Amino acid sequence: MKEVTISELERRFQEKIDNDIKIEPKDWMPEEYRQTLIRQISQHAHSEIVGMLPEGNWITRAPNLRRKAVLLAKVQDEAGHGLYLYSAVETLGADREATIDDLHTGKAKYSSIFNYPTTSWADMGTIGWLVDGAAIMNQVPICRCSYGPYARAMVRVCKEESFHQRQGFEIISLLAQGTPEQKAMAQDSLNRFWWPSLMMFGPNDAESKHTAQSMKWKIKRSTNDELRQLFIDVTVPQAEMIGLTIPDKDLKFNEETGHYESGPINWDEFWEVVKGNGPCNKERVDARKKAKDEGAWVREAAMAYAEKRKERSAIRA
Amino acid sequence: MEKNTDLFEYVLRMGDDSLILGHRISEWCGHGPILEEDIALTNMSLDLIGQATNLLEYAGELEGKGRDGDALAFLRYDREYKNLLLVEQTNGDFGKTIMRQFFFDAYRKLLFERLIKSTDIQLSAIADKSLKETKYHLKHTSEWVIRLGDGTEESHNRIQESLDALWKYTAELFFANEVDSKLLAAGIIPSMEGLQEDWNEIVSSVLEEATLTIPTNNWKQEGGRIGRHTEHLGLLLAEMQYMQRAYPNMKW
Ligand SMILES: [Fe+2]
Ligand SMILES: [Fe+2]
Ligand SMILES: [Fe+2]
Numbered sequence: 001m002k003e004v005t006i007s008e009l010e011r012r013f014q015e016k017i018d019n020d021i022k023i024e025p026k027d028w029m030p031e032e033y034r035q036t037l038i039r040q041i042s043q044h045a046h047s048e049i050v051g052m053l054p055e056g057n058w059i060t061r062a063p064n065l066r067r068k069a070v071l072l073a074k075v076q077d078e079a080g081h082g083l084y085l086y087s088a089v090e091t092l093g094a095d096r097e098a099t100i101d102d103l104h105t106g107k108a109k110y111s112s113i114f115n116y117p118t119t120s121w122a123d124m125g126t127i128g129w130l131v132d133g134a135a136i137m138n139q140v141p142i143c144r145c146s147y148g149p150y151a152r153a154m155v156r157v158c159k160e161e162s163f164h165q166r167q168g169f170e171i172i173s174l175l176a177q178g179t180p181e182q183k184a185m186a187q188d189s190l191n192r193f194w195w196p197s198l199m200m201f202g203p204n205d206a207e208s209k210h211t212a213q214s215m216k217w218k219i220k221r222s223t224n225d226e227l228r229q230l231f232i233d234v235t236v237p238q239a240e241m242i243g244l245t246i247p248d249k250d251l252k253f254n255e256e257t258g259h260y261e262s263g264p265i266n267w268d269e270f271w272e273v274v275k276g277n278g279p280c281n282k283e284r285v286d287a288r289k290k291a292k293d294e295g296a297w298v299r300e301a302a303m304a305y306a307e308k309r310k311e312r313s314a315i316r317a
Numbered sequence: 318m319e320k321n322t323d324l325f326e327y328v329l330r331m332g333d334d335s336l337i338l339g340h341r342i343s344e345w346c347g348h349g350p351i352l353e354e355d356i357a358l359t360n361m362s363l364d365l366i367g368q369a370t371n372l373l374e375y376a377g378e379l380e381g382k383g384r385d386g387d388a389l390a391f392l393r394y395d396r397e398y399k400n401l402l403l404v405e406q407t408n409g410d411f412g413k414t415i416m417r418q419f420f421f422d423a424y425r426k427l428l429f430e431r432l433i434k435s436t437d438i439q440l441s442a443i444a445d446k447s448l449k450e451t452k453y454h455l456k457h458t459s460e461w462v463i464r465l466g467d468g469t470e471e472s473h474n475r476i477q478e479s480l481d482a483l484w485k486y487t488a489e490l491f492f493a494n495e496v497d498s499k500l501l502a503a504g505i506i507p508s509m510e511g512l513q514e515d516w517n518e519i520v521s522s523v524l525e526e527a528t529l530t531i532p533t534n535n536w537k538q539e540g541g542r543i544g545r546h547t548e549h550l551g552l553l554l555a556e557m558q559y560m561q562r563a564y565p566n567m568k569w
Contacts, residue, residue, distance in 0.1 A: 065366060068366055076360070086352075298465070
């Protein structure tokens with residue numbers, strides 16, 4: 001077989017991408033592409049799993065049986081998303097357990113939004129509406145991502161996320177149209193989650209170090225600022241519709257561009273939370289570590305038992 | 318109407334069992350020992366909450382005082398809950414949760430198998446639907462009891478300890494009083510004959526395969542069926558009822 005140079009492989013690889021042909025696990029890919037995907041997909045997987053915690057916080061306090069079941073099912077969906085995504089990471093040759101250890105040591109990141117506390121039932125509405133809503137905007141373009149397993153996982157995930165978004169909006173609408181106490185609870189929740197939701201799209205394009213290469217590789221298909229703008233344009237009228245006020249005194253509609261213009265985002269806060277100084281960073285990672293540590297004996301037992309069964313059937317055979 | 322009062326009480330017991338155990342299992346969500354098992358536990362919790370909804374809605378109809386499933390679930394005092402003491406026990410480690418669930422599943426499977434033959438159409442339909450889920454739960458928990466019992470020395474010791482701690486609550490599974498005898502006499506529920514023996518058989522065969530030992534101490538701890546609970550229920554209710562108590566008469 002003829003030796004193919006790296007630059008030739010890279011050229012063919014980019015050609016596939018330019019022609020929208022999906023890259024599959026066995027295909028040749030540049031190491032940097034692989035590493036970028038491992039980082040991004042595992043970060044996404046960790047976000048799904050850590051994201052179970054703030055909502056899990058209200059399962060035992062859900063106000064009625066229907067809400068309790070819906071919330072349980074929602075948090076369970078997030079666990080399922082985590083599973084598909086960890087599987088997608090494994091197709092790139094990364095080890096699931098090692099990836100999870102990176103989360104626990106703080107080496108790997110997850111969406112900063114989950115470092116904010118859920119202090120009222122209304123947060124179950126706001127999170128579905130805004131956080132799942134923002135997740136959808138981030139993830140719909142990933143359904144066309146160049147890496148096949150990631151793109152396919154996203155198709156399935158996005159369907160469920162839009163279901164979550166509608167359920168969240170239903171919760172918050174009911175509160176916004178409810179008693180004065182419920183209305184206040186809903187507004188307070190929006191006040192707390194609005195800005196962190198805008199930060200979910202990541203730093204401004206000018207500050208974002210990964211965007212250009214990721215766009216070229218079609219791992220990313222829209223920029224942070226484009227997606228953030230789309231989110232604002234969709235969400236502001238929804239808030240108005242249910243009578244809630246967006247906590248941004250500078251927010252205005254620009255008739256010429258047809259877009260809402262929002263006030264400045266507090267990027268210092270964003271970077272502090274990314275660094276680990278958010279209100280719940282430690283609680284979230286500790287909860288995941290605790291689940292892993294306290295489950296160690298269970299996993300060991302399952303392995304030991306599987307081993308014994310193998311030995312026994314070998315003896316019988 | 319006598320029939321409705323007795324049937325109300327009977328359905329309420331089952332509804333409360335599902336509700337309280339479903340609540341307990343839901344405490345695991347997001348904290349399971351393995352992601353796959355987190356999902357499986359949540360499934361069980363969802364099934365139990367679904368059963369609780371059907372049963373408590375029906376109980377509310379039978380009572381005829383305008384209380385629906387939510388009113389019964391969230392707005393009673395502790396003495397009015399008729400669940401087994403077993404189901405309100407705290408989760409403990411994963412092994413204790415599994416052992417508690419295993420005892421309950423074995424009982425529930427046998428109970429639903431019999432209640433399908435109830436002459437009360439609604440009760441029979443709920444039993445039929447719930448039986449499918451319960452069989453699946455029993456299979457899952459039996460497998461885990463065996464895995465943990467026959468796994469490592471640590472897992473064996475841990476789950477044996479849970480078995481020892483929970484054993485005294487299992488006698489209550491077979492509680493019956495005049496409510497049961499009147500419903501039986503009226504032909505509404507079928508005979509529960511052999512239920513305890515069948516339960517013993519399922520449990521001892523799984524525990525044997527798991528290399529676990531049934532405690533010889535047969536002290537019985539009962540009370541849940543007549544509303545006399547352990548300290549754990551009050552705390553569980555304080556959490557579960559929080560929203561309904563703090564914000565009365567609102568829609569969510
Ligand atoms: Fe998700
Ligand atoms: Fe997501
Ligand atoms: Fe979601």
